[in-house]
Amino acid sequence: MLKKLLLFFTMSLFAAQAFAQNNINGAGATFPYAAYSAWAYGYNAETKTRVNYQGIGSGGGIKQILAKTVDFGASDEPMSSQELEKNGLIQFPAIIGGVVLVVNIDGVAENGLTLTPDIIAGIFMGKITKWSDPEIASVNKELKLPDAKITVVHRSDSSGTTAMFTNYLARASEEWAAKMGKGKTVNWTTGVGGKGNDGVAGYVKQIKNSIGYVEFAYANQNKIAYTKIVNKAGKAVSPTMETFSAAASGAKWDRTAGYSLWMTNSDGDDSWPIAGASFILLRKDSPEKSKNAFKFFDWSFSKGDETAKKLFYVPLPEGLKNDIRDYVSKNIK
Numbered sequence: 001m002l003k004k005l006l007l008f009f010t011m012s013l014f015a016a017q018a019f020a021q022n023n024i025n026g027a028g029a030t031f032p033y034a035a036y037s038a039w040a041y042g043y044n045a046e047t048k049t050r051v052n053y054q055g056i057g058s059g060g061g062i063k064q065i066l067a068k069t070v071d072f073g074a075s076d077e078p079m080s081s082q083e084l085e086k087n088g089l090i091q092f093p094a095i096i097g098g099v100v101l102v103v104n105i106d107g108v109a110e111n112g113l114t115l116t117p118d119i120i121a122g123i124f125m126g127k128i129t130k131w132s133d134p135e136i137a138s139v140n141k142e143l144k145l146p147d148a149k150i151t152v153v154h155r156s157d158s159s160g161t162t163a164m165f166t167n168y169l170a171r172a173s174e175e176w177a178a179k180m181g182k183g184k185t186v187n188w189t190t191g192v193g194g195k196g197n198d199g200v201a202g203y204v205k206q207i208k209n210s211i212g213y214v215e216f217a218y219a220n221q222n223k224i225a226y227t228k229i230v231n232k233a234g235k236a237v238s239p240t241m242e243t244f245s246a247a248a249s250g251a252k253w254d255r256t257a258g259y260s261l262w263m264t265n266s267d268g269d270d271s272w273p274i275a276g277a278s279f280i281l282l283r284k285d286s287p288e289k290s291k292n293a294f295k296f297f298d299w300s301f302s303k304g305d306e307t308a309k310k311l312f313y314v315p316l317p318e319g320l321k322n323d324i325r326d327y328v329s330k331n332i333k
Contacts, residue, residue, distance in 0.1 A: 024293050027054040028061015028074030029160045030196040032095050032278040034217040034311045036074070039300040042307065051296050055196055059158020059184050065089065065281045071293040073281040076160020077184055078260035088284045090331045091258035092324045093277035094297055096314040098244045099164050100226040100274070102204050102219045103211045105131060105146065114139050114228040114236045117172035117273075123211060124152055124169070125180060126190030131209060139230070146209065153203045153212030156193025158184040160278065165213045168264035168274045172232070213274075216244075216312045231273045232265050239272055244314045247275035253320055255327045282332060290332045298325065 026036070033055035040051035056064075058075035065073030066087055074094070084091055101120065103113060115123075119135055122128035128135060132147040155162045166182035180186050192207075194200040197218045204212040205222055216239050219226045228236045237243050247266040253259050263275045280297060282290040301324075305315040316324075 022049050022292070024049060024051045024072070024296055025053075025070045026051065026061075026072040026074060026293065027056050027064045027070045028281075029058045029076045029278050030055035030198065031058075031076045031097060031099075031161050031164075031215040032074065032313070033197070034215075034221070035095050035097075035304070035308050035313050038307045038311060039296070039304045042303065043296055043299050046303075047299070049292075049296070055198075057155075057157040057184075057196060058160030058163065062281065065283065068283065068286065071282075071286070071289045074278060075281065076276060076278045077163035078262075078277075078279050079258060079281070080260060081257045084258045089281050090284060090290075090328065091260070091279050091281050092255075092327060093253070093259050093261075093316060093320070094280045094300070095308060096244060096248050096263075096275065096277050096316065097312070098216045098239050098247070098272050098275045099161055099168075099213050100216050100219050100239045101211060101229065102201065102214055102224040102226050104204050104206075104208055104224065105148075106208070108143065108145075108225055110225050111228050111238045112143065112225065113145075114230065116230045117169065118175075120229070121169050121173035121176040121180075123150055124154070124188075124190070125176065126152070148209040151207050151210040152188075152191030153194055153200050153207070153210050154188050154191050155195070155200060157195050159196075160184060161197055161213065161215060162186065164262075164264060164276045165274060167262055167276075171265040172273065220312060229273050231269075231271055232267060233269045233271070235269050237270060237272055241309065241312065241314060243270055243272035244275045244312075246270040247272050248277075248314060253323070255323060259324075282328070284331060287332050294328050294332065301325075 036053045061073040064070045131145040163184045170177040170182040194203045197214045200212040201214050201218040201222045204210045247263050301321040
C-alpha cells in the first residue's frame with residue numbers, strides 16, 4: 001500500500017511539475033492587457049496551456065524579464081538595439097493600438113470635445129487649469145464648457161502608455177519637449193496618479209471635470225467619453241480602427257533594430273496622433289522558455305486577429321508577422 005501511495009505521489013509530482021513547466025508566465029504593459037488576456041483564454045481552450053499575464057506596467061515587465069522571473073516581458077516603450085544586445089534579449093511588436101484622452105465633463109459625450117497638441121500640453125503641464133479657458137473654447141465653439149477646475153489624471157507607475165503619450169507631446173509641442181521630456185515616467189507638475197490604465201480610467205470615471213490618458217479599450221470598457229485630437233495634418237480626428245491603422249500604415253519595421261519604432265504624431269490626414277505598438281521581450285539564454293512563450297504569440301498571430309479587432313486593437317500586417325517568425329527562429333536556438 002505504501003509503495004502504491006509513494007508511486008501515486010511521485011507521478012502526481014511529475015505531472016504537477018510538467019503542468020507548471022508548460023505554463024507561460026508574462027508581465028508588463030497594461031496597454032495590451034485586454035488583448036493578451038483574450039488570446040490567453042483562446043490559447044488555453046485549444047492547447048490546454050495556461051498563459052498567466054500580469055499587467056504591472058512596462059517598467060515592471062522589463063524588470064521581471066531581466067530578473068528571469070517571467071518567460072516574457074511586455075513594454076510599450078521599445079528597448080534600443082544596444083539595450084537588447086547588452087541584456088541578451090530579443091524584441092518584437094505584438095499588437096498596435098491607440099492612446100486616447102478621456103474626460104468626465106457633464107454634457108460632453110464621445111468625440112464632443114476637440115483638443116489640439118498645445119491645449120493637451122498646457123493642461124498636463126498645469127498651465128491651462130479651467131475648462132472655460134479661451135484656448136479650449138476657441139476650438140469648441142459649439143460647446144458650453146463649465147467654468148470648472150480641470151483635474152489631471154496621469155500614471156503613477158513606470159508606464160509604456162506614459163512613454164507613448166509623452167513621446168507624442170514631445171514631437172507635437174516644443175514647449176513640452178523642452179520642459180517635460182518623455183519616457184515611462186516624467187516629473188508631473190499637476191494632477192493625481194493612477195496605477196495602470198485601469199487606475200487612470202477609474203479615477204477619471206469618479207472625478208468630475210477630469211481628464212486622463214488611457215489605451216482605447218479601457219475607454220470603451222469603462223464607457224468614458226473620449227476626445228477628438230487635431231493631428232499633424234491639422235485635421236480633427238476621432239480614435240477608430242481606421243485612424244489607428246492610418247497611423248501605422250507608413251511604419252518601416254527593422255528587425256536589426258529590434259523593430260524599435262514610434263508611430264506618434266504620424267503624417268496623414270486620417271492618422272490618429274497617439275498610436276503605437278506594444279512589444280514583447282524574450283531571453284536568448286532561456287531558449288526553451290522563450291520558444292514556449294513564442295508559441296503563444298505565433299498562435300495569436302494566426303488566430304487572434306478578430307479578437308483583437310473586437311477590443312479595438314490593430315493586428316500586425318501578415319508580412320510583419322512572418323518576418324517576426326523568422327527573426328525569432330534565428331535568434332532563439
